[in-house]
Amino acid sequence: MKGVMAFVLALSMMSSFAQAPVPTGSGPEAATVYSDPTLPTHSIYRPSVLNGNYPVVLWGNGSCVNDNFHYREFLIEVASYGFIVIAIGPFDTKPAPRQERAENPAEWPPFETSYRQHADALDWLESVEVNRDSDLAGHVDLDNVAVMGHSCGGLQAVKASSDPRITTTLVLNSGLFPNDDQYMIRHEATREELQHLHAPIAYFIGGETDIAYVNAEADWLDLQKQDQPAINANMDVGHGATYQMPGGGPFAEGPLAWLKFQLKDDPVAAAMFLGEDCGMCSSSAWQLKRHALH
Numbered sequence: 219m220k221g222v223m224a225f226v227l228a229l230s231m232m233s234s235f236a237q238a239p240v241p242t243g244s245g246p247e248a249a250t251v252y253s254d255p256t257l258p259t260h261s262i263y264r265p266s267v268l269n270g271n272y273p274v275v276l277w278g279n280g281s282c283v284n285d286n287f288h289y290r291e292f293l294i295e296v297a298s299y300g301f302i303v304i305a306i307g308p309f310d311t312k313p314a315p316r317q318e319r320a321e322n323p324a325e326w327p328p329f330e331t332s333y334r335q336h337a338d339a340l341d342w343l344e345s346v347e348v349n350r351d352s353d354l355a356g357h358v359d360l361d362n363v364a365v366m367g368h369s370c371g372g373l374q375a376v377k378a379s380s381d382p383r384i385t386t387t388l389v390l391n392s393g394l395f396p397n398d399d400q401y402m403i404r405h406e407a408t409r410e411e412l413q414h415l416h417a418p419i420a421y422f423i424g425g426e427t428d429i430a431y432v433n434a435e436a437d438w439l440d441l442q443k444q445d446q447p448a449i450n451a452n453m454d455v456g457h458g459a460t461y462q463m464p465g466g467g468p469f470a471e472g473p474l475a476w477l478k479f480q481l482k483d484d485p486v487a488a489a490m491f492l493g494e495d496c497g498m499c500s501s502s503a504w505q506l507k508r509h510a511l512h
Contacts, residue, residue, distance in 0.1 A: 240311070241291055242266070243298025244465050251294060253309040257342045259335060261286055263293045263303035268353065273362035273385075273481035274343060276336045276378070277305035278371025280391075282329035285314035289368065292466030296474055300482070302358060304339040306331045306371070329404055333374040336365055340383055362481040364388060366473065369430065369457065370401070377407045380414050386480040387419040388473050391457050393433025412440050418447035418480060418511070422472045425454035442509050449476075449491060450507040451498060472504060 242248040247265035254262060264272065275296060279286050286293065286305040297303050307314075343360060346352040364386045367375040372392025379387045395401045397408045412419075419441070423434045434450060441448040451472050453459075460467025466474075475497075478487035490497035491511060498506040 241294045241464070243295045245295065245298030245300070247298055247300055249294045249297035251290060251297075251309055256346075257304075257339070258308055259284075259306070260339055260342075261293075261305045261307060261309035263290075263297040263301075263305060264354075265297060265300060268357040271357055271359040272300055272302045273359045273477070274340070274364070275301050275303045275477060275481075276339055276363065276365040276375075277303055278331065278333070278336070278365075278367030278374040279306060280367075280369035280371055282331045282370040282374065283307070283314070284330040285310070287313040289461050291464060292461040292470050295466045295470055296477065299474060299478065301477060302343075302354070304343065306335050306339075306374075329370070331374070333377040333405065336374065336378040337381055340381070359481075361385070364477055364481055366390065366477075368392065368459070368461065372430070373401065373405050373407060376411050376419075377405050379411070379417070379419070382416065384417055386417050386476070387415070388476060389419065389421045389434070389437075390473060391422070391424050391428055391459055392430045393421070393423075393435075393437045395433060409440065412437060412446075413444065415444075415446050420448070420473070420476045420480075421450045422469070422476075423450065423452045424456045424459050424469070425452050427454070428452075428457045430457060438507065438509075445510055447511045448509045449511060452505045453503050468503060472498070 249263060250266045251261055251263045284307045286307040287310060293303050293305055343358050346354045347358045349355055362385050363383055365375045365378045365384050366388035368390045369392050372389040375387050375389055394409050421434050423431055438450045453469055455469050459469040475487045475490040478484035479491060498504045
């Protein structure tokens with residue numbers, strides 16, 4: 219009965235968000251979201267008024283769906299703190315219908331999206347950066363680029379991390395499967411992806427009730443065998459986390475701090491992860507593990 223009530227509540231929340239106006243974020247720069255006709259496959263979340271250069275965040279959706287609607291609270295929040303977020307999926311004011319999937323993953327149709335779309339987004343940003351007719355021209359910091367995704371999108375983020383343009387990777391409620399798993403096969407990925415990392419990686423997981431918890435823990439064991447800066451942070455919110463809550467909810471605190479630390483050299487954000495008394499070290503909401511982090 220409790221599970222049924224939770225499902226009904228989730229449907230109610232999704233309905234209310236579908237009718238809500240587009241948020242602008244709580245950060246210092248009110249943000250907006252739209253699709254550009256020259257990049258119709260993605261949505262662009264960015265500060266409404268562009269002042270200076272902004273680091274880039276590439277986003278992949280859960281279930282690898284071609285729709286970022288249910289993440290817009292979280293993504294607009296990130297953008298409002300001075301980031302240009304390029305999310306897979308065209309912008310829409312309502313959620314797209316979901317594909318029906320068989321119980322056996324081997325029988326699923328191909329994923330709606332691909333890790334290659336992150337490279338497409340970066341290629342597009344490189345082109346608009348030199349296009350004087352683009353609003354983004356002169357405002358894109360291509361030296362600081364994060365790739366980030368939820369669940370299936372987290373696997374896309376890991377697969378895309380070999381791109382030398384990537385500065386850091388954020389894996390949200392996700393982790394690699396064994397090599398012969400259908401999820402890995404469909405991503406053209408293997409567990410050896412972790413050995414090819416060239417930049418810091420951060421896992422933000424929803425605690426032991428998160429279905430990705432076991433996968434993330436296995437990744438953590440592998441990451442400790444190499445000299446690669448990495449963290450594993452858990453908040454007890456489950457697999458769906460709090461993305462649809464205003465501002466992305468409490469779970470957004472971790473990924474946003476990591477982005478500010480890695481892409482903006484923000485000392486306050488860095489203090490969340492560095493030192494014996496780091497913010498997440500003493501937090502009652504987060505359980506943090508660190509490896510080769512400095």
